[in-house]
Amino acid sequence: MWPTIKFLGTIFISFIAMIGALGADNPFPLFAVAWGIWIIYLLSLRAKREKExxxxxxIRDILDKLER
Incomplete structure (x- = not known):
């Protein structure tokens, strides 16, 4: 459930930033926000996977020691 909420939040924030960039005089800060939120999201998924x-x-090490 939590990854879905984070994904939807990422989509929402990046969508708003991209829409804001359409009418901005200098769109690059909003592009940075839109891409930055995706980078943060992907890094959070990677950290969770590394923890798993x-x-x-x-667990594998403990089971190997018990088998010996």
């Missing part, structure tokens, strides 16, 4: 992988490695 670390947990899986720990």
């Amino acid at each position: 992988l670390d947990r899986e490695r720990l």
